[in-house]
Amino acid sequence: MATPLDPAYLRYRHRRQGMDHQRYAWSQLHQREPVEWPGGAQVAFWVNVCVQFFPLNPRGAPFAVPGGMSMPYPDLRHFSLRDYGNRVGIFRMLDALDRCRIKPSFAVNGVMAERAPYLLSVLRERGDEIAAHGWDMDSPHHGGLTPMEETDLIRRSIDSLEEATGRPVRGWLSPARNESPLTPDLLKEQGIVWFADWVNDEMPYRFHTRAGDLWAMPLPNEIEDRFILVQNLHSEDSWVDQVCDSCDFLLKEAAESGGRMLCLNLHPWVLGQPHRIARLERALDYITAQAGVWPATPGEILRHPSFRA
Amino acid sequence: MQPDLKLYDYWPYRDRPKIVWPGGARIAFWVAPNIEFYELDPPANPYRKPWPRPYPDVGGYSIRDYGNRVGHERQMRLLDRFGIRGSVSLSAALCEHHPEIIAACAERDWEFFSHGIYNTRYTYGLSEEQERAMILDAMDTIEKHTGRRPAGYLAPALSHSEHTMDLFAEAGGVYTCDLFHDDQPTPVRVRGGQRFISIPYSLEMNDTIAYVVNRIEPRRYGGMLRDNFDRLYAEGETSGTVMCIPTHNYQVSCPHRLAALEQALAYITGHDGIWVATGREIAEYFLANYYDCVVADILRKREAAGGDAA
Numbered sequence: 144m145a146t147p148l149d150p151a152y153l154r155y156r157h158r159r160q161g162m163d164h165q166r167y168a169w170s171q172l173h174q175r176e177p178v179e180w181p182g183g184a185q186v187a188f189w190v191n192v193c194v195q196f197f198p199l200n201p202r203g204a205p206f207a208v209p210g211g212m213s214m215p216y217p218d219l220r221h222f223s224l225r226d227y228g229n230r231v232g233i234f235r236m237l238d239a240l241d242r243c244r245i246k247p248s249f250a251v252n253g254v255m256a257e258r259a260p261y262l263l264s265v266l267r268e269r270g271d272e273i274a275a276h277g278w279d280m281d282s283p284h285h286g287g288l289t290p291m292e293e294t295d296l297i298r299r300s301i302d303s304l305e306e307a308t309g310r311p312v313r314g315w316l317s318p319a320r321n322e323s324p325l326t327p328d329l330l331k332e333q334g335i336v337w338f339a340d341w342v343n344d345e346m347p348y349r350f351h352t353r354a355g356d357l358w359a360m361p362l363p364n365e366i367e368d369r370f371i372l373v374q375n376l377h378s379e380d381s382w383v384d385q386v387c388d389s390c391d392f393l394l395k396e397a398a399e400s401g402g403r404m405l406c407l408n409l410h411p412w413v414l415g416q417p418h419r420i421a422r423l424e425r426a427l428d429y430i431t432a433q434a435g436v437w438p439a440t441p442g443e444i445l446r447h448p449s450f451r452a
Numbered sequence: 453m454q455p456d457l458k459l460y461d462y463w464p465y466r467d468r469p470k471i472v473w474p475g476g477a478r479i480a481f482w483v484a485p486n487i488e489f490y491e492l493d494p495p496a497n498p499y500r501k502p503w504p505r506p507y508p509d510v511g512g513y514s515i516r517d518y519g520n521r522v523g524h525e526r527q528m529r530l531l532d533r534f535g536i537r538g539s540v541s542l543s544a545a546l547c548e549h550h551p552e553i554i555a556a557c558a559e560r561d562w563e564f565f566s567h568g569i570y571n572t573r574y575t576y577g578l579s580e581e582q583e584r585a586m587i588l589d590a591m592d593t594i595e596k597h598t599g600r601r602p603a604g605y606l607a608p609a610l611s612h613s614e615h616t617m618d619l620f621a622e623a624g625g626v627y628t629c630d631l632f633h634d635d636q637p638t639p640v641r642v643r644g645g646q647r648f649i650s651i652p653y654s655l656e657m658n659d660t661i662a663y664v665v666n667r668i669e670p671r672r673y674g675g676m677l678r679d680n681f682d683r684l685y686a687e688g689e690t691s692g693t694v695m696c697i698p699t700h701n702y703q704v705s706c707p708h709r710l711a712a713l714e715q716a717l718a719y720i721t722g723h724d725g726i727w728v729a730t731g732r733e734i735a736e737y738f739l740a741n742y743y744d745c746v747v748a749d750i751l752r753k754r755e756a757a758g759g760d761a762a
């Protein structure tokens with residue numbers, strides 16, 4: 144290591160107050176105006192359910208998406224286990240959510256409209272909020288796409304879901320939460336209002352794009368079923384503990400600091416399994432039994448005066 | 453490259469001179485919150501990739517930003533409740549990016565030690581001159597914004613060269629957090645012969661190692677902290693030990709995790725015979741009271757064992 148690095152390695156172009164980019168303003172949560180949720184609620188509870196298709200022949204570019212195929216082709220075990228979520232798991236999940244009167248949002252891969260029209264018709268009739276989740280789980284958004292290719296991916300995903308549900312799609316979750324440098328700009332240009340890829344906050348905040356601001360919605364990765372059960376290999380009971388601890392903590396903090404959000408991102412192929420679904424029921428029972436919890440969708444949260452345009 | 457940088461001598465964990473911490477305490481306990489800034493688009497380093505995914509790595513960048521936007525305040529309030537002053541492992545550029553955080557810590561008389569400029573600028577590949585410039589830049593920046601020159605160093609992202617300790621000691625530094633070879637402070641050999649030491653910082657109790665690398669459950673992390681304390685507390689009766697909890701505001705302060713730290717801190721600070729200190733305070737106390745006799749003990753044992761001077 145005798146050769147020095149290029150002197151540019153010790154030059155710092157963005158070393159100044161605030162962020163090192165222009166996407167959003169530096170702001171600490173505790174310094175913002177407290178938010179008062181409707182009915183004096185302390186914690187808004189948002190559940191998002193992902194409806195995903197993992198192709199059997201992934202390109203894996205520019206990286207292998209978590210949850211994707213990991214065995215030599217044809218990796219039927221993982222392909223069919225993911226598909227299980229859309230056939231079986233999701234109906235268990237819907238029953239669990241309905242029992243607790245929680246209206247979730249659904250982040251749906253655009254391709255699901257052609258792969259499972261029945262499921263989309265169920266979602267249409269339920270009237271739940273639908274967010275686009277890209278085209279499929281092997282179509283991550285990344286800087287290697289041309290702006291036209293990426294715009295086409297976004298447009299196709301939105302169009303497919305709008306056609307299947309008859310309602311406008313205003314929300315977005317990128318596959319694997321990956322973005323190109325342009326993704327937020329293109330989303331805004333295609334009519335998206337909120338997106339949930341960035342995990343840097345616990346309340347909605349304004350995210351700047353060349354076409355105006357998006358709302359960045361908080362949807363933590365760290366408490367996801369996939370992250371805790373599949374990636375970290377924690378027990379199902381531990382997932383329940385972690386979710387309930389989260390709820391307790393946020394209720395306590397909200398009592399001192401103003402409204403907070405508890406946001407769960409769920410995968411039917413993970414929690415929809417027979418041995419796991421009771422844990423979801425237990426967590427939902429616990430959360431909805433707490434005074435001060437307001438089950439809300441992204442649309443309802445963004446109608447709050449604190450987050451209006 | 454060398455098989456061993458010979459930074460310290462072998463010094464068995466028995467029959468050591470007895471360390472007693474201030475107030476007769478048997479354990480020095482410190483909490484080291486890492487307050488870091490990771491760049492969204494750092495320059496490439498030939499030896500280590502700053503982000504696993506191509507630019508922009510939204511997931512990696514944004515969870516770290518979460519620590520500063522949301523997590524820091526939570527952790528600070530928690531430490532306030534237990535009367536603990538943090539010893540901040542600081543990305544010096546954070547003084548410029550987020551002076552509000554620096555002000556809040558300074559108001560509480562927390563310690564700031566150097567953790568490089570950014571946690572996305574590594575020591576790897578730097579020439580000695582470049583590394584010296586980076587070390588001095590970080591120390592100058594921290595001194596300018598906090599009024600005090602840092603005494604300690606945790607190299608940025610734990611990236612080192614063969615001369616990191618030498619250069620930091622030459623810059624006026626007193627202690628390093630980069631070595632994990634002991635549960636007590638030990639002398640560290642530097643080429644300039646300065647009185648330079650290692651203060652136990654702990655990789656095992658580090659929340660990011662626990663949560664990200666070892667993927668453990670929050671409640672188990674809390675249990676590990678208590679177990680770690682129990683043993684070091686018991687052994688501290690023979691000779692004073694050091695326990696550190698290194699934290700990261702983007703890990704430990706998540707709503708599903710903070711209770712684990714809270715319960716451990718309540719347990720630990722509920723004991724008598726514990727000296728709640730900062731890294732600098734531990735280093736200064738050791739240097740003033742035990743450094744010389746420890747050096748003599750190490751030398752005596754080495755000679756008794758027939759070893760040569762390293």
